[in-house]
Amino acid sequence: MKEPVKKPWIWIIMxxxxxxxxxxYFxxxxxxxxxFGLPYWVVVSTVxxxxLCAYLYWLCRNQWHIIEDEEEAENEREGD
Structure with missing residues (x-):
C-alpha cells in the first residue's frame, strides 16, 4: 500500500x-x-x-491505516 503522504492529490486538495x-481573492x-447578517466573505471562509476540517477528518479516518497492534504483535513473535 502506498504511503498516503506520497499521494499528490491529498496535498493539492489541502x-x-x-x-x-x-x-x-474578494x-x-x-x-x-x-x-444571515454576515458579510459573504465570512460565510465563504467559514464554509x-x-x-478543511471534514477533509482532514476523512483523511485521518480513511487514508492513514495505523497498524501498530499488528506491528507490535509481529515484533513480539520475532523477539521470542
Missing amino acids: GLLVLFNAPW PEGTIEPLI LSLL
Whole structure:
C-alpha cells in the first residue's frame, strides 16, 4: 500500500482549501451581500474552514491505516 503522504492529490486538495480559506481573492472593502447578517466573505471562509476540517477528518479516518497492534504483535513473535 502506498504511503498516503506520497499521494499528490491529498496535498493539492489541502493546499487549495487552505489557499482559498483566506478571503484575499474578494474585492477589497466589500461586505455586500449580507448572508444571515454576515458579510459573504465570512460565510465563504467559514464554509471552507468546515470543509478543511471534514477533509482532514476523512483523511485521518480513511487514508492513514495505523497498524501498530499488528506491528507490535509481529515484533513480539520475532523477539521470542
